[in-house]
Structures are given as C-alpha cells and as structure tokens.
C-alpha cells in the first residue's frame with residue numbers, strides 16, 4: 165500500500181516537488197509559522213509524556229510523527245468551521261486556539277471534556293472510536309439547513325475506519341451531500357494492529373463506494389496536507405459535498421503512555437519513518453531555499469521550551485475537582501436522583517465549598 | 519505442582535489455554551489480543567502457541583467481533599470475544615441483545631450460542647472516560663444471556679472454562695482492578711459451579727450481597743465491622759445472572775438484614791433487582807429494609823474523584839448501621 169501515489173509538495177529531503185493537481189499557495193513566512201506550530205506541539209507533547217511518567221497525568225496519547233497532518237489540516241480551517249476530534253488531535257486543538265493546559269485536563273483525570281466546544285468550535289475528545297464522525301455529519305446537516313457558509317471536519321484513525329459508525333457516517337454524508345471532510349490519519353497502527361488488519365485497499369479508495377472524492381496525501385508534508393484540506397473544505401463550504409482525506413503518516417511514539425510498542429513493531433520501520441520526519445523537511449527547505457538562519461529555529465525551540473514550562477506549572481497547580489461536581493450538568497433541570505446523590509455525599513462529609 | 523499462586527489475569531490466561539487445548543473449536547477474537555496479548559495481557563502468548571486462526575486480532579469493530587462470533591457459533595465454534603474495555607461494548611450491544619441472546623430461542627434450540635464475551639469492567643484504576651464502567655445490568659436484564667464475574671484467580675481459572683464449555687452465551691465480567699491480585703490456583707480441584715454464590719465470610723448480623731471488585735471492599739468492611747462487634751456475612755454472587763437466591767435467602771433467614779453492594783449506578787440495576795427479589799422471598803425474615811450501596815446516578819466521574827463515587831468501607835459501614843438501627 166506504500167506504493168500508491170499520494171499528493172506531495174515537499175519531499176522528505178525538503179525539496180519542493182510539483183504536482184499536477186495541487187500547488188502550494190503559502191509564503192515562506194506562513195511556512196515558517198507552520199514549522200513553529202509543529203515544533204511547539206512536538207515539544208508540548210514530549211512535556212506531557214514526561215508529566216505522565218512522573219505520575220502527573222493518568223495517560224497521554226502522543227502525537228509525535230503526525231504534526232504535519234494535524235497542523236496542515238488545522239491551518240486550512242476557517243474560524244467558523246467546526247471540528248470533531250478523537251483523542252490524539254492536540255495539533256488541531258492548538259490550531260483552534262485551545263490553551264494547551266486544557267488538552268491535558270482530561271488526561272489528568274479532572275474532567276471529561278476540557279474546554280467549551282462552542283467557543284473554540286472544536287468538540288471535546290471522543291474516545292469511543294468512530295462515534296464522532298456521525299455527530300460531525302449531523303452537525304453538517306444542520307449547517308445545510310441553516311444555509312451557512314461553514315464546513316465540518318472530523319478526525320479518526322486507520323483503526324477507526326473499521327467501525328460501523330464510520331460506514332454509517334459516510335453513507336449519511338454521501339446521500340445528504342453534507343458539508344463534511346473525513347480526515348483519516350493513517351498512522352499505520354491501531355495500538356498493535358497494522359493498517360492491513362483494517363483494510364485490503366488504501367483507505368481513501370473507500371470514498372468512491374460512498375460516491376464522494378477521496379485522496380491520499382503525504383501526511384508528513386505540511387504543505388500538501390494544507391492544500392488538500394483547504395480544497396476539501398472549500399468544496400464542502402460551497403455545496404460540493406463531502407470528501408475523504410487519508411493522511412499517510414506514522415505514529416512515532418507509543419499508542420499511549422500505557423503501551424509497549426516493542427511487543428509488536430520493528431525498529432527498522434521506525435527508522436524508515438524517521439527519515440520522513442515532518443519537521444526536518446520543512447526546516448531543510450526553509451534553510452536551503454529561503455536562507456533561514458539557524459537562530460530562527462533556536463528561537464522557536466526556546467519559545468517552545470517556555471511554553472512547556474508554563475504547561476508543567478499550570479498542570480501542577482490544577483486543583484482536583486470537588487467531589488460534588490460529579491453531579492453537575494448531568495441534567496439541565498432539577499432531578500431527584502441528582503439531589504439524593506448530592507445529599508448523600510454531603511452527609512458523608514464531601515460537601516466542600518461548591 | 520497442582521496449585522500455584524497466580525494473578526487473576528494469569529489465571530484467566532491459563533484457563534483460556536486449557537480450554538483451547540481441550541477443545542479445538544475454541545477460538546479467541548478481539549482487538550490487540552495477538553502479539554500484544556491484550557491490553558491487560560490476559561491472552562499473552564496464546565497466539566504464538568495456537569496460531570492466528572485460533573487467536574484472532576480483529577479489525578477495530580466490536581459489532582464485527584460479536585456479530586462474527588455469532589456466525590462462528592452457528593458453525594459449531596466456541597468463540598471467546600474480548601472487548602477491550604467496558605465502555606467499548608456498546609457498538610456490539612445490538613448483536614448481543616438481538617442475536618447472541620435470542621438465536622437459541624428463535625431457532626427452536628437449533629443454534630447453540632456457545633460463546634463468551636469477556637469484558638474487563640468496573641473502575642478504580644485511575645483511567646479516563648469509558649474505561650471504568652459497569653454495564654452488567656444491561657446484560658442481566660436481557661433474557662438468554664448468563665452473566666458471570668470471577669473475583670479471584672482460582673475462580674477465574676475455572677469459571678472461564680465453565681463459561682466456554684457452556685452452550686449458553688456468557689458475558690464474562692472481569693473486575694479489572696483485581697487483575698493483579700494473586701491467589702492459590704488449584705488446577706486439579708474445580709471451583710464450585712459459577713451459578714453457586716459463595717459465602718466469603720460467615721457472619722450472623724448482616725448479609726452483604728456483592729460481586730466484582732466490591733467483594734474485596736466488603737471483606738474489608740466486614741473486618742472493620744468486627745471491631746465494632748458486628749458480624750457481616752459477605753456473599754460473592756459469582757453469577758450475576760442467574761442469581762443464586764437459595765444461598766442468599768438462607769443467609770437472610772439467619773441475619774434478617776441485607777446490604778447490597780456494587781459499583782454500578784443504582785437505577786434499574788442488578789443490586790436493585792436483588793433487593794426487590796429478596797424483599798419478596800424473605801419478607802417474614804427481614805428485620806429492616808434492604809439498603810444498597812452503589813455508584814451514583816451520574817456518568818462515571820473523572821478519575822481524580824472516583825474514590826468518592828465508588829462504594830468504600832465507610833459507605834458500606836454506614837449502610838450496615840442503617841440496617842442495624844432498624845428494630846422491628
């Protein structure tokens with residue numbers, strides 16, 4: 165499946181390559197901005213991983229290796245678009261303007277959500293694989309009815325592509341011509357199972373069965389991901405219906421901090437993908453083609469270090485939720501069982517100051 | 519050596535192995551159960567020894583796993599499905615309720631749904647959402663399914679084999695917070711049948727009916743209660759459906775007081791049904807209303823406050839106080 169052609173505008177060596185269908189529209193300054201985004205989320209993600217190792221997070225799902233897929237896609241979104249992530253979309257959260265500390269709340273075990281989804285137009289993480297795609301389609305059907313100039317994008321993995329919910333989401337999106345983009349990050353693994361356990365054909369081919377376009381993009385090429393996603397979102401916004409993007413990428417880290425990938429994958433595979441690193445190619449390009457000095461990259465690294473420190477400090481000072489908060493927001497209106505539970509917890513001495 | 523000190527996870531692993539050795543029709547299916555050995559390592563090493571046709575890493579689709587298991591069962595196989603976590607069984611709910619539970623009745627007894635669905639369940643491990651749920655009441659509510667839950671390694675070793683050998687479908691709920699607890703496993707002497715509840719601690723004052731992870735919590739409560747001069751009789755259901763009411767009723771006749779403890783939320787729950795049934799069965803022996811200790815009617819909370827959600831020793835002792843204070 166590696167041999168299937170995919171859209172690429174910047175190769176792993178950092179050389180621009182031409183493509184008959186897509187052209188890069190980004191200026192050098194914008195490309196540097198995307199590099200910065202990627203460097204920051206990689207750094208923050210590493211910080212989160214070490215915070216988990218130090219017992220400060222219950223779990224962490226690293227994004228390392230998938231920075232270009234997420235930053236490229238996230239950059240193509242307009243403020244009014246709406247996104248439905250799974251649990252690994254920290255890069256999208258970053259592009260939606262969600263403070264990094266908010267990404268970590270769920271993984272620390274202090275909340276189920278972490279941010280106001282309507283404020284950022286980015287839904288809370290969905291952990292049950294596949295569920296969010298149907299919700300995204302429904303949201304898109306609402307946009308259609310409102311006649312709004314907005315698009316929806318939903319994210320899931322190669323593993324997620326097997327779920328019945330994903331099939332149903334594609335069926336709905338197809339027959340209703342919903343303004344939604346299905347963004348698959350094929351990172352080659354669903355925990356310990358390779359993508360070949362999910363599909364005999366490249367995932368983007370599935371789109372044709374639902375009657376809408378599918379495309380494979382080099383998910384480690386931020387320029388290509390941006391252009392491909394931008395076009396797909398433009399199409400959705402202008403009434404041309406859904407599409408599917410398969411970002412061909414790789415999960416460089418463990419599935420989560422609970423996982424031990426040495427049990428199921430070979431070092432050689434990682435080595436291959438290390439050469440396709442999404443950051444290095446942009447850096448080489450900027451250095452070689454635009455004469456960007458090393459100092460620029462050092463500054464970005466220093467900024468990222470600062471942010472990581474802030475993130476750490478913010479996390480360590482996060483209070484635990486009040487036990488009584490478990491009764492909050494379960495219903496909109498008074499409910500006797502909520503009242504009874506609340507009273508019981510207060511009687512047990514967990515009143516606190518609510 | 520016939521007995522060995524094993525964790526419950528390892529005991530289930532060995533029970534699965536023995537079932538597979540005995541019956542070539544037994545096969546395992548689930549996510550990440552092959553090379554990885556499952557996220558809890560319950561199937562560790564089994565794919566290596568039995569091959570990929572008998573230990574199947576399934577595509578990431580629970581309805582697929584259970585629905586395909588139904589077909590395999592129709593063909594005479596005995597599939598054992600692994601659902602990775604409790605909160606991920608719902609995509610398969612339709613297959614479980616509409617096909618697994620009903621095929622035998624629908625086909626006039628022709629189709630044997632000899633399959634097992636293993637679910638690591640309940641909370642207490644500091645996990646994120648959907649990894650700490652107690653879905654057993656949905657299954658107990660559904661006619662055609664048996665629901666078993668082992669609480670120690672010895673039982674687990676034997677009960678998984680019993681579940682696999684059964685021609686009825688069994689939802690096998692494994693209290694994940696107890697996976698790493700060790701017990702002596704006697705490989706020669708089978709445990710009592712799953713359908714028999716077991717008195718884990720005898721006592722004359724209050725009958726404490728429980729299952730899953732709460733068994734251990736109740737035993738701790740019983741120890742604490744002894745200090746206050748109260749003797750709790752702790753009964754581990756083992757089979758959540760059907761419930762061994764004769765054993766429960768015999769205890770209630772002796773104590774006259776009942777507390778039912780489980781992690782699941784209380785509404786329309788196994789615990790509620792047991793309370794109602796014992797009220798009917800033991801009306802004249804009961805000296806106090808039956809009290810439940812359970813989770814609350816809320817989504818399972820963030821892990822930092824799960825301790826306040828879960829039944830704990832204090833809440834169980836409070837319930838014991840309530841039934842003891844009642845003089846009738």
Ligand SMILES: Cc1ncc(C[n+]2csc(CCOP(=O)(O)OP(=O)(O)O)c2C)c(N)n1
Nearest residue numbers: 252291292293321322323324353354355606
């Ligand atoms: C319905 C459901 N089943 C199982 C799981 C457990 N699980 C969490 S992540 C995962 C693998 C997901 O792989 P993929 O969709 O490729 O996404 P990736 O983790 O690679 O980003 C599994 C099986 C789940 N979260 N939801």
Ligand SMILES: [Mg+2]
Nearest residue numbers: 321322353354
């Ligand atoms: Mg994946």
